[in-house]
Amino acid sequence: MERTPLIAGNWKMHHGISATGKFLSELEMRISRDAGAKKALEGDFIEMAIFPPFTSLWRALEGKRYLPWLKVGAQNVHWAPEGAFTGEVSANMLREAGCDYVIIGHSERRQLFGETDEQVRRKLDAAVSAGLLAVLCVGETLQEREAGETMAVVERQLMKALVGLPPDEVGRSVCIAYEPVWAIGTGRNATPGEAQEVCQAIRRFVAERFGDEAAMVQRILYGGSVKTDNAAGLLSEPDVDGALVGGASLQADSFAQILAAAL
Ligand code: PGA
DSSP states (O other): OOSOOEEEEEOOSOOOHHHHHHHHHHHHHHHHTOHHHHHHHHTTSSEEEEEOOGGGHHHHHHGGGTOTTOEEEESOOBSSSSSSOTTOOBHHHHHHHTOOEEEESOHHHHHHSOOOHHHHHHHHHHHHHTTOEEEEEEOOOHHHHHTTOHHHHHHHHHHHHHTTSOHHHHHHHEEEEEOOGGGTTTSOOOOHHHHHHHHHHHHHHHHHHHOHHHHHHOEEEEESSOOTTTHHHHHTSTTOOEEEESGGGSSHHHHHHHHHHHO
């Protein structure tokens, strides 16, 4: 398999420093009891990443001392390298702090903080230039799905975000997360068939725009109410290369169970 599955935990605005420390100890215990998961993580056959709030990042990064395979990322980034942007953090700062990943264009940022396709593109360019791996989120609202616009919306978001990147960076430095907005935090996940249909179409889109090679290595995640009881079905689809997990990533036990379902 050319694509290493990624199980990513988007903590949103949850888990301060002490809760992060507790999560890491529980995760260490949980993984040490699961020989298969431990071996897969240590051998890079699968990746686990967590995305804590900014103030907890250093604590999560410290956890790499005893969980060396753990990847850590931020939930947002600014596009400028530095400057008078109160409240923002740059890609180089995240890289310097030790982050591997960054989430870009999550629907909560688009909907609640007015993030535009153009801002998403600039953030993505900055992240990739700084050497971060980007998890680029795309997905339609319920209204758009019911109007039959799912692929039009997803393709527009992808096109606008990826347009400036060299084709070989697309597959290598970007993970695409298909997250239907109606499935996020609602307990109503897409069915494995629905997730596969869109993820397959995304891979086809990447092939058409950036070439077969990019499409072959392109990791595509599904996100939206992924839980311990639906993860195996979703992750067994051929074009679903992992999961972006919100609520169920906050407890080490359920997050580790989702990882186990991917193996
Ligand atoms: P959820 O969130 O798993 O809680 O639905 C997913 C996400 O927002 O990435």
